[in-house]
Amino acid sequence: WLLSTPQRAPNQPPYIPLTRLLWLLLTDHRSLWVKLGKEYAPVAQLKIPFFTTVYFLFGPDTSQFYHREKSLNFLKGIGRITGPFSPDPECVYNSTRDIGEAVNRMLVDPKLTAHMVDEVKKVETRWKGGVTDDLFGEIFSLVMKINLRCVYSIDSKTPDGAKILSLVPQVDPERIAMSGRAYYNRSAVIKECAEVFEELKSLFSRLYYERAASSTPQTTDGLVIMGNKFRQPDGQVDDFKLLHLAWSFLFAAQVNTFANMSWVLTRIAHDPVLAKRVYDEQVAIFSKRATPVTSSASLRDAIPTVQELGEMQFLDRVLVENIRVSSPGVSLRWVDSDLEWGPYTIPKNHMLGFPHPSMHWDERLFADPLKFDPDRVVPYAGLDGKDSAGAGVGEGGLHGNYNFAVWGLGRHPCVGARFAIAEMKTVISHLVRTYEMHLQDGQLPAVPFQMSTLYKPKSKVGVRFVERRD
Numbered sequence: 001w002l003l004s005t006p007q008r009a010p011n012q013p014p015y016i017p018l019t020r021l022l023w024l025l026l027t028d029h030r031s032l033w034v035k036l037g038k039e040y041a042p043v044a045q046l047k048i049p050f051f052t053t054v055y056f057l058f059g060p061d062t063s064q065f066y067h068r069e070k071s072l073n074f075l076k077g078i079g080r081i082t083g084p085f086s087p088d089p090e091c092v093y094n095s096t097r098d099i100g101e102a103v104n105r106m107l108v109d110p111k112l113t114a115h116m117v118d119e120v121k122k123v124e125t126r127w128k129g130g131v132t133d134d135l136f137g138e139i140f141s142l143v144m145k146i147n148l149r150c151v152y153s154i155d156s157k158t159p160d161g162a163k164i165l166s167l168v169p170q171v172d173p174e175r176i177a178m179s180g181r182a183y184y185n186r187s188a189v190i191k192e193c194a195e196v197f198e199e200l201k202s203l204f205s206r207l208y209y210e211r212a213a214s215s216t217p218q219t220t221d222g223l224v225i226m227g228n229k230f231r232q233p234d235g236q237v238d239d240f241k242l243l244h245l246a247w248s249f250l251f252a253a254q255v256n257t258f259a260n261m262s263w264v265l266t267r268i269a270h271d272p273v274l275a276k277r278v279y280d281e282q283v284a285i286f287s288k289r290a291t292p293v294t295s296s297a298s299l300r301d302a303i304p305t306v307q308e309l310g311e312m313q314f315l316d317r318v319l320v321e322n323i324r325v326s327s328p329g330v331s332l333r334w335v336d337s338d339l340e341w342g343p344y345t346i347p348k349n350h351m352l353g354f355p356h357p358s359m360h361w362d363e364r365l366f367a368d369p370l371k372f373d374p375d376r377v378v379p380y381a382g383l384d385g386k387d388s389a390g391a392g393v394g395e396g397g398l399h400g401n402y403n404f405a406v407w408g409l410g411r412h413p414c415v416g417a418r419f420a421i422a423e424m425k426t427v428i429s430h431l432v433r434t435y436e437m438h439l440q441d442g443q444l445p446a447v448p449f450q451m452s453t454l455y456k457p458k459s460k461v462g463v464r465f466v467e468r469r470d
């Protein structure tokens with residue numbers, strides 16, 4: 001399996017030699033999944049030494065099956081990678097539905113967008129008339145602050161908020177899984193995580209008890225909503241479960257949102273035509289208000305309503321097209337019982353992966369696939385498996401098009417998509433109405449070699465913010 005193709009039973013899919021994968025990683029990592037898809041679709045297996053065999057299903061032909069199959073276990077798949085570095089290594093508690101419930105409750109809070117804008121304003125005081133030399137770093141901490149404030153009602157400027165902000169990056173599962181230490185010094189990393197989790201656990205529990213007594217059943221305080229789920233008959237909260245849910249939420253809500261928000265701002269700062277289209281849409285939407293908002297000063301101060309966010313349809317297409325181009329993620333699952341796929345049997349207790357680029361960068365669906373084009377039309381494959389003529393990117397419902405998995409599909413779609421869209425639109429809308437943005441070195445940043453679910457630029461991205469004037 002290292003250098004050549006081993007013998008396999010007729011009902012077993014072909015092997016990808018490990019050397020082939022390594023070669024592509026080193027020489028052409030951006031087209032890795034597209035090339036493997038072309039060579040091995042619909043399914044192939046890869047033996048990863050000291051880990052397990054991973055079966056990869058490639059491209060649009062497998063999307064319906066992969067995303068809807070019951071015996072593909074989402075949590076165990078993710079758990080194999082990040083589990084040891086999570087509060088709950090066995091992943092026995094399925095937090096997904098609870099995250100969805102907590103986060104979608106926030107969307108009805110009429111102050112949600114005002115809180116988000118308030119957090120951006122705190123950050124942008126550092127940019128006025130000036131420059132940030134690390135856009136991605138700034139947006140990482142902005143998204144964390146917004147999520148703490150909007151979901152947990154924790155102000156990052158308080159000592160508790162500051163403590164959480166300093167602890168949480170230390171248990172960022174994506175960063176840990178990408179670091180060499182997680183493999184050659186695993187037990188030390190696990191021990192360090194456990195120490196951080198202890199501190200976080202007592203912090204979250206204390207905050208919960210401080211607030212729970214005076215809260216009402218209608219509360220929109222996410223920490224109280226989460227803690228209330230784990231009240232035991234003696235009135236105590238299971239603080240381990242509260243920690244696991246609070247931690248799962250923070251990372252589910254963080255990694256994709258910050259990276260995509262940063263990439264969209266980078267694109268806007270790079271491309272004046274795109275910037276103008278995004279800005280013109282904002283002007284059109286805000287000038288429809290009963291008291292039209294037209295001057296630069298009033299545009300800067302306007303806080304979008306949730307309805308106005310919904311009207312930002314061009315920005316919507318920009319967001320999803322960016323995810324398609326910039327997120328080379330692989331959806332992971334664990335096989336709970338033997339599976340039949342065409343002539344092949346995939347045995348239980350193995351990992352399955354669906355590399356998104358094998359579909360999102362397939363030239364049959366997306367001409368010139370790495371080109372960022374928010375005006376694209378995508379062939380639409382619905383739940384019935386039938387293709388229709390096509391829909392614009394982002395049209396047809398968040399999780400409706402089986403040729404387009406940017407928000408996940410089928411049994412495990414993204415439960416935070418609406419929240420993420422509200423957050424990205426609110427921040428981008430505010431910044432675009434307030435500033436013209438320019439990339440410091442004028443070039444779209446290069447992306448490094450990496451086996452990550454997200455592309456992060458090779459080096460820091462500097463942006464100049466020039467305040468808009470009438």
Ligand code: HEM
Pocket residue numbers: 074095096099100103249252253254256257260323330331332405406407408409411412413414415416417419420
């Ligand atoms: C730009 C931002 C985001 C993107 C692109 C994104 C994308 C995705 C995708 C593609 C999946 C499916 C993964 C799979 O099939 O294996 C997913 C699942 C999930 N997302 Fe998101 N997500 C984003 C933001 C968020 C936010 C803000 C939250 C929480 C508030 C969240 C919570 C989740 C959860 C809990 C799941 C797992 C669903 C399950 O277990 O069935 N996501 N996301």
